[in-house]
Each structure stands twice: as C-alpha cells, then as structure tokens.
Amino acid sequence: MEAPEPWQRPEAWPLPIVTERLVLRAPTHEDAPAIYSAVEANRQNLSKWMPWARSENFSVGQAHYTIERFIRDLNAHPPANMPIFICDRTTGAYQGGTGLHDFHADTQQAETGYWITQDRRGQGVCTEAVVALTRVALRPQSQGGLGLRRIEIRCSADNVASARVAHKAGYQLEGRLRAHRWIDGLGWSDTLIYATTADTWTTP
Ligand SMILES: CC(C)(COP(=O)(O)OP(=O)(O)OC[C@H]1O[C@@H](n2cnc3c(N)ncnc32)[C@H](O)[C@@H]1OP(=O)(O)O)[C@@H](O)C(=O)NCCC(=O)NCCS
Numbered sequence: 001m002e003a004p005e006p007w008q009r010p011e012a013w014p015l016p017i018v019t020e021r022l023v024l025r026a027p028t029h030e031d032a033p034a035i036y037s038a039v040e041a042n043r044q045n046l047s048k049w050m051p052w053a054r055s056e057n058f059s060v061g062q063a064h065y066t067i068e069r070f071i072r073d074l075n076a077h078p079p080a081n082m083p084i085f086i087c088d089r090t091t092g093a094y095q096g097g098t099g100l101h102d103f104h105a106d107t108q109q110a111e112t113g114y115w116i117t118q119d120r121r122g123q124g125v126c127t128e129a130v131v132a133l134t135r136v137a138l139r140p141q142s143q144g145g146l147g148l149r150r151i152e153i154r155c156s157a158d159n160v161a162s163a164r165v166a167h168k169a170g171y172q173l174e175g176r177l178r179a180h181r182w183i184d185g186l187g188w189s190d191t192l193i194y195a196t197t198a199d200t201w202t203t204p
Helices: 029-047 060-075 125-138 160-168
Strands: 022-025 081-088 094-104 109-112 150-156 172-183 187-197
Touching: 022 125, 029 060, 029 094, 060 081, 081 125, 094 125, 109 125, 125 150, 125 160, 125 187, 150 160, 160 187
Parallel strands: 109 150
Antiparallel strands: 022 081, 081 094, 094 109, 150 187, 172 187
C-alpha cells in the first residue's frame, strides 16, 4: 500500500456549510453578544459535560477573547482546532457550537464535539450539523473537502444524548475508557470513543 499524500492546509476552510436548516460557519467578533447570552443561558446544563462552560464567556468581553482565540486557531499552521458556530439558516440565530479539535495533520484525523442551545434540543439539530461536518471533513481535498481520514467523538457514557448523536451520525462505538472523567453529581464516569473513517462512513 502506498503512503498517503501529506495533508495540505487549504487556502480557505470549506466554510460555510449549509444544510436544510442550518449554516455552519466560522466565528466572527460580531458574534460575541450572542455567544455570551447563549452560554450564560445554558451554563448550568453545559457545565456538567463541557468543563469550559465553568470558566469561559462570563461577559461579552470574555466572549470576544474566546472568539479571538478561535480565529487564531483557524489561522494557525498547522491547525490544532477548527471551531464552528451552528446558526439557524433562516434567522441566522446562534444555536450552538461544533468544530474539529485535536486536529492532527500528520495522521489526518481530528475529534469533533458539539453543543446546542436548550431551546433547540431534541429536534435533530446536532445530528444534522455533525453529519454535514463529517461529510465535508472526510471528503478528499481534491474535491473541496478537508481530506481527513478519521474522526472521533468522545463522550461520557452517562451523556446519553451525546452518544445518541454519535450513533445517529453514523459513528461506530470503538472503545470505552473506564472511570475516565469526573462528572459532578455522578462521580467517575466512563468515556465512550466513537469514530468513523473516510473509507467506511456512509451518510445516515
Ligand atoms: C448532546 C446535544 C448536543 C444533542 O443536541 P440535539 O440537537 O438535541 O441532538 P439531536 O436532536 O440531534 O439528537 C439527540 C438524541 O438524543 C436523545 N436524547 C436526548 N436526551 C436523552 C436522554 N436523557 N435519554 C435518552 N435519549 C436522549 C434524543 O431523543 C435524540 O435521539 P432520537 O432522535 O433518537 O430521539 C445537546 O443535548 C447538548 O448540547 N447537550 C449539552 C452539551 C453536551 O453534552 N455536548 C456533548 C459533549 S460530549
């Protein structure tokens, strides 16, 4: 088997990604008030699963700081993180975040994560976003995609909604890290590792 072509940073990220109900796009500083409001309104339910929610975006100014970090991440070479905002296609309203983090250009793989504002949960929004992102991320670079080979989703085994999203988006359960993370109110929780690959993923 031939060694893979080295991964090339695209001149521009393949964003926005438009789906039936959503636009997945790069963050801008104009988003700061919306990010602050969304995180503040969801802080309690996010903090259990996403440690950053306990320490970030406590003001519009801090949201600017987060966005600046995101923009630097997007411009970094090689990239380590590709943050994406999930917005309503019709109204443009901010509905959550996703992206690719732990981006390894050398092995052409990354991890995705996600959150959705509580008022839009249970409507398939996250699954729609993850499917669209996965499609673009695994598409060869010669066809305008990101050319990744493998994407992982890691979530607490107690986070039933997150595991359900991974399953519905066509990721397979590959492993379980026992007593891997602390969840307030639950104790030590197993981490589930879901993954999909360019060779095996089919649109759900
Ligand atoms: C996880 C999260 C992003 C899902 O967003 P969403 O837009 O509601 O996801 P979807 O509607 O696409 O799918 C959610 C699925 O989980 C199911 N679900 C949600 N809560 C559940 C629960 N407590 N028990 C069982 N299933 C549950 C829903 O019924 C749905 O499955 P279905 O379509 O088969 O009915 C959202 O719950 C969230 O933001 N949670 C807080 C942050 C977080 O945990 N992020 C992931 C960190 S790894």
